[in-house]
Amino acid sequence: MEQTIRKAPLQCRVNGQQVEMLVKPWQTLLEVLRDELRLTGTKEGCSNGNCGACTVIIDGQAVDSCLTLGLEADGHEVTTIEGLANGAELHPVQQAFMENGALQCGFCTPGFIMSTKAFLDKHPKPTETELRTGIAGNLCRCTGYDKIIKAIMSITEK
Amino acid sequence: MATVQDRKYVGQSVEKVDALERVTGRAQYGADLYMSGMLHAKALRSPYAHARIKNIDTSKAEQVEGVKAVITHKDLPVPSDTATSFGGELMIALKDLQRLTMAHDKALFDGHTVAVVAATSPDVAEQAASLIQVEYEPLPPVGDVVSAMDDSAALLHEDLFTKTLGDPPTKASNVATYLEDGRGDMEQAWKDSDVVVEDTYDTLMVHQGYLEPQACVARVDGDGTVNIWTSNQGTYNVQRQLSALLDLPQDKMIVTPMEIGGGFGGKIYTILEPLAILLSKKSGGAPVKMVMDRNEVFRGTGPGSPAHLTVKVGAKNDGTITGCYVRMVYDAGAFPGSPIAGATVVSFGPYKCENMRLEAYDVVTNKPRVQAYRAPGGTPVGFAVETVMDMVAEKVGMDPLQFRKHNAVVEGDLMTNNRPLNSIGLTEMLDEIEKHPCWTSTLEGPNRGRGLAIGFWLGATLTSSSVIMVHADGTVTVTTGQVDLTGIRTTMKQMTAEELQIPIEDVNVRVVDTNSAPYTDLSAGSRSTWTQSIAIQRAAESAISQMKAHAAEQLKVEPEDVEYADRRFWVREDPEQAMGWFDVARNSVRRGNGPVCGEGSVTRVQSAPTFGANVADVEVDPGTGKVKLLRYTCFQDVGCAINPVQVEGQIQGGAVQGIGWSLYEYYHYDEKGVMRNPSLLDYRMPTALDLPMIDTVLIEKPASEGPYGARGVGEVPIVPPPGAIANAIYQATGVRMNKLPMTPENVFWALKDNGNGK
Ligand code: FES
Numbered sequence: 001m002e003q004t005i006r007k008a009p010l011q012c013r014v015n016g017q018q019v020e021m022l023v024k025p026w027q028t029l030l031e032v033l034r035d036e037l038r039l040t041g042t043k044e045g046c047s048n049g050n051c052g053a054c055t056v057i058i059d060g061q062a063v064d065s066c067l068t069l070g071l072e073a074d075g076h077e078v079t080t081i082e083g084l085a086n087g088a089e090l091h092p093v094q095q096a097f098m099e100n101g102a103l104q105c106g107f108c109t110p111g112f113i114m115s116t117k118a119f120l121d122k123h124p125k126p127t128e129t130e131l132r133t134g135i136a137g138n139l140c141r142c143t144g145y146d147k148i149i150k151a152i153m154s155i156t157e158k
Numbered sequence: 159m160a161t162v163q164d165r166k167y168v169g170q171s172v173e174k175v176d177a178l179e180r181v182t183g184r185a186q187y188g189a190d191l192y193m194s195g196m197l198h199a200k201a202l203r204s205p206y207a208h209a210r211i212k213n214i215d216t217s218k219a220e221q222v223e224g225v226k227a228v229i230t231h232k233d234l235p236v237p238s239d240t241a242t243s244f245g246g247e248l249m250i251a252l253k254d255l256q257r258l259t260m261a262h263d264k265a266l267f268d269g270h271t272v273a274v275v276a277a278t279s280p281d282v283a284e285q286a287a288s289l290i291q292v293e294y295e296p297l298p299p300v301g302d303v304v305s306a307m308d309d310s311a312a313l314l315h316e317d318l319f320t321k322t323l324g325d326p327p328t329k330a331s332n333v334a335t336y337l338e339d340g341r342g343d344m345e346q347a348w349k350d351s352d353v354v355v356e357d358t359y360d361t362l363m364v365h366q367g368y369l370e371p372q373a374c375v376a377r378v379d380g381d382g383t384v385n386i387w388t389s390n391q392g393t394y395n396v397q398r399q400l401s402a403l404l405d406l407p408q409d410k411m412i413v414t415p416m417e418i419g420g421g422f423g424g425k426i427y428t429i430l431e432p433l434a435i436l437l438s439k440k441s442g443g444a445p446v447k448m449v450m451d452r453n454e455v456f457r458g459t460g461p462g463s464p465a466h467l468t469v470k471v472g473a474k475n476d477g478t479i480t481g482c483y484v485r486m487v488y489d490a491g492a493f494p495g496s497p498i499a500g501a502t503v504v505s506f507g508p509y510k511c512e513n514m515r516l517e518a519y520d521v522v523t524n525k526p527r528v529q530a531y532r533a534p535g536g537t538p539v540g541f542a543v544e545t546v547m548d549m550v551a552e553k554v555g556m557d558p559l560q561f562r563k564h565n566a567v568v569e570g571d572l573m574t575n576n577r578p579l580n581s582i583g584l585t586e587m588l589d590e591i592e593k594h595p596c597w598t599s600t601l602e603g604p605n606r607g608r609g610l611a612i613g614f615w616l617g618a619t620l621t622s623s624s625v626i627m628v629h630a631d632g633t634v635t636v637t638t639g640q641v642d643l644t645g646i647r648t649t650m651k652q653m654t655a656e657e658l659q660i661p662i663e664d665v666n667v668r669v670v671d672t673n674s675a676p677y678t679d680l681s682a683g684s685r686s687t688w689t690q691s692i693a694i695q696r697a698a699e700s701a702i703s704q705m706k707a708h709a710a711e712q713l714k715v716e717p718e719d720v721e722y723a724d725r726r727f728w729v730r731e732d733p734e735q736a737m738g739w740f741d742v743a744r745n746s747v748r749r750g751n752g753p754v755c756g757e758g759s760v761t762r763v764q765s766a767p768t769f770g771a772n773v774a775d776v777e778v779d780p781g782t783g784k785v786k787l788l789r790y791t792c793f794q795d796v797g798c799a800i801n802p803v804q805v806e807g808q809i810q811g812g813a814v815q816g817i818g819w820s821l822y823e824y825y826h827y828d829e830k831g832v833m834r835n836p837s838l839l840d841y842r843m844p845t846a847l848d849l850p851m852i853d854t855v856l857i858e859k860p861a862s863e864g865p866y867g868a869r870g871v872g873e874v875p876i877v878p879p880p881g882a883i884a885n886a887i888y889q890a891t892g893v894r895m896n897k898l899p900m901t902p903e904n905v906f907w908a909l910k911d912n913g914n915g916k
């Protein structure tokens with residue numbers, strides 16, 4: 001029963017800010033971000049690692065936050081969609097998604113943008129197939145991916 | 159009205175007004191709402207497809223610390239008027255909606271809600287729900303429509319008697335409705351045919367696959383006012399359903415739309431909302447949040463209807479179709495209401511034919527009650543008809559495109575419902591295909607083939623309304639109850655700026671709750687943009703005439719003497735006597751009839767028929783049966799693309815859902831009627847890696863009604879994919895496919911069973 005299990009301390013950086021808190025040991029990073037820190041930009045589409053809607057970046061690596069325990073972030077640097085823009089200045093991936101009609105309902109968008117950022121940081125000039133492979137872990141049901149691919153290519157071709 | 163050439167905003171690709179909120183993570187969906195003292199609800203669902211519920215004991219769950227309320231069907235009020243039906247696209251009777259909301263005497267599908275718990279955290283709610291003891295008596299499950307129609311099949315509802323025009327039945331059955339329609343003389347038609355092709359097709363249950371699971375928050379205030387925040391395709395639709403289901407007056411039922419993470423027809427009837435309200439009430443008015451997980455989305459919402467179809471088509475040697483026959487059996491899931499009406503209209507919609515016979519059955523089985531899914535009913539029948547048409551074309555020795563051109567309907571021809579078509583662009587679309595490289599290029603290489611299919615959809619209409627308020631500084635707010643499903647805020651902003659002839663930056667569109675804007679029907683059926691174009695035009699006319707009256711008062715003339723264009727009002731006889739939009743707006747709040755507020759509504763207009771077509775190039779691996787898409791092109795007559803980038807996005811998204819339906823997706827039920835693949839890993843939706851670019855070609859033949867001639871665009875794209883892909887597989891292998899999805903396994907065995915193809 002949850003009442004008998006102690007909460008554990010978690011210290012990490014989230015979007016550049018030091019966070020110290022107590023979390024339930026079974027709480028996922030997604031739950032910590034959404035329910036505790038109210039960073040609701042990170043979405044839950046499946047809770048099973050299959051849709052990518054919950055993607056955040058930990059130390060430069062894109063991860064499914066629904067498959068990561070909150071405590072696993074201890075001592076690490078977490079970036080969520082809320083931390084991507086520099087003040088009012090959008091990240092180029094955010095800008096490209098907006099300008100190219102790469103979002104409809106937008107529910108997949110935060111996760112897509114985080115995956116794309118992490119992927120492009122490592123592979124700035126991908127071919128179309130490499131790019132499609134790189135984002136294959138993120139599902140989008142609205143766009144058919146076409147405009148997402150074009151949006152990302154608009155950055156890599158610059 | 160502006161002519162096409164001098165339109166400023168309509169027809170331009172405009173960035174979505176809500177795009178910034180979405181790329182920064184600020185957009186608020188149903189699950190993003192948190193309130194102080196909020197409880198979390200979790201459901202207990204039936205593990206049986208069909209079982210009598212003998213007893214439900216909630217006492218253990220109620221004792222768990224942190225549990226604030228537990229409900230079962232006993233907590234649902236008995237509705238006063240059970241004859242009512244709700245819908246939009248697929249109707250559901252109130253008494254069925256009630257038994258769907260929570261299982262009463264019987265659980266009717268795997269995943270049927272039996273009880274719900276509200277507690278201080280989701281963990282506690284889930285744990286408490288698992289302590290509820292339910293005594294089930296399992297009954298034989300009814301797995302598919304064919305066995306459901308068998309005389310020996312178990313009955314889902316002992317009180318269900320087939321609705322038909324014939325003699326009323328004396329025996330209960332799983333067939334809810336039998337419809338027949340047609341014209342001409344079928345016997346003669348078959349006699350006159352040089353070739354006749356007949357075949358049978360099956361499709362399986364699929365899910366709309368919206369990425370956002372259903373979510374809502376409910377709070378019942380002290381005065382009995384019910385507040386509900388939900389991501390549903392229509393707020394008034396929710397209000398009406400809830401007020402009937404819970405016996406509450408509509409003025410006390412405030413439904414606020416949250417951003418909606420995809421619907422595609424699947425978020426129309428209420429699922430979580432009544433449960434959250436009852437729990438809030440029972441717990442003394444605490445806000446109650448209820449969010450589904452993906453397993454629940456598959457098992458507990460309304461998927462897309464599967465079908466069993468037989469199609470027979472006859473033609474003369476010159477390619478002229480002489481007769482069309484279809485028998486369609488659609489699966490409604492646990493309660494009546496499958497999309498047979500839509501299927502009937504789609505079936506032979508693109509084809510000119512004097513002799514037609516259509517038979518349709520609405521059948522219940524032990525599966526979740528279906529909801530609409532883009533062009534509801536259209537995809538299964540489109541698959542069957544387009545495959546048969548391809549076979550007929552081959553038999554008469556005609557190219558598939560020429561065959562379709564030869565038989566294409568034109569304005570004035572009859573639809574399957576025997577009503578004449580108004581302005582359509584089918585011929586123009588087929589001409590466009592004929593010229594396009596996707597059709598004219600040669601496709602080389604072994605095991606490759608090219609397929610064509612066309613599709614039809616008759617847009618829905620219903621009621622839409624909007625209010626335009628002119629502020630004292632001349633800027634404008636549009637308020638509407640039209641839920642923004644596919645970018646309606648953006649298109650409404652474009653249309654308002656166009657009609658008022660003011661800069662687009664001066665227009666702000668707000669989608670508000672049910673108690674802040676006039677009645678508007680749901681966003682579905684390819685209707686929102688099209689009907690709102692008329693509502694906005696009317697609201698703008700009213701606002702401008704009020705502005706003219708103010709200007710006339712200032713200019714000391716009669717309102718009829720005032721002209722308006724481009725933010726300038728002037729006296730017709732003396733154009734020098736003029737006032738600007740800004741001055742009139744500023745004065746309006748102090749003088750004459752006061753603030754300017756134009757209302758525009760539309761209830762019944764003619765439907766705008768839409769045609770689409772797909773050309774698919776595939777490569778089939780004969781060793782594994784895997785189908786790879788090499789090239790994919792979508793053609794569609796959109797009437798007028800108000801925001802081309804959004805229109806293309808709708809077409810691409812719809813086509814890819816159709817591709818998923820064609821190649822990968824299905825509900826896998828075991829013999830007990832339990833779903834074996836309720837996860838996004840095992841229910842396989844297309845990823846970016848599965849697809850080529852989806853090219854779009856927009857044809858703009860104006861519709862008969864509406865200010866810009868726009869047609870609804872959202873539905874028809876999902877109709878042609880399976881036919882186009884199946885016809886391409888045939889070209890590649892010489893084997894016809896009769897089942898969806900065309901998974902590697904199904905294609906492999908089809909090849910094997912047919913001597914490994916050509
Ligand atoms: S919610 Fe984490 S992958 Fe779907």
Ligand code: FES
Nearest residue numbers: 104108140141142
């Ligand atoms: S935009 Fe809706 S799921 Fe991607």
